[in-house]
Amino acid sequence: MKKIVSLFAVLVLFFAMFISCKKKNKEDTQVSYTPSCSSSTPSFSATVKPLIQSACVNCHSEYSTYTQISSSSSSIRSSIVSGSMPKGTTLSEGQKNSIVCWIDAGKPNN
Ligand code: HEC
Numbered sequence: 575m576k577k578i579v580s581l582f583a584v585l586v587l588f589f590a591m592f593i594s595c596k597k598k599n600k601e602d603t604q605v606s607y608t609p610s611c612s613s614s615t616p617s618f619s620a621t622v623k624p625l626i627q628s629a630c631v632n633c634h635s636e637y638s639t640y641t642q643i644s645s646s647s648s649s650i651r652s653s654i655v656s657g658s659m660p661k662g663t664t665l666s667e668g669q670k671n672s673i674v675c676w677i678d679a680g681k682p683n684n
Contacts, residue, residue: 625673
């Protein structure tokens with residue numbers, strides 16, 4: 575009986591360590607970000623496209639055209655807001671705002 579109790583205690587400890595580790599990793603890599611959009615919509619051709627071109631297309635050739643970006647916009651948006659993308663680098667708050675606010679404005683081909 576004692577053996578079972580201590581085995582259980584070790585299991586609980588191990589599980590607790592695993593969970594706390596996971597939480598820490600998340601806090602380290604994902605910085606919280608809240609979009610702040612002004613009334614003027616960012617331009618797709620002048621701002622959003624060049625930004626995605628330089629920050630994402632190295633790894634995601636599927637984000638090259640307006641149609642591709644537009645149809646993937648909800649996953650692009652959530653990956654930027656969560657901070658999971660761009661992998662390996664980060665965008666400035668202003669750069670995130672340009673992409674996210676353009677998506678929130680209805681993805682105009684402007
Ligand atoms: C250095 C390479 C690299 C760059 C740069 C990069 N990605 Fe990714 N992306 C990946 C890989 C690899 C995956 C596969 C899932 C993973 O490993 O997280 C991925 C997955 C994704 C996904 C799928 C969902 C998710 O969050 O896992 C989306 C959406 C995405 N990337 C969007 C973007 C956007 C938008 C940018 C630019 C702002 C970007 N990525 C820049 C490598 C990259």
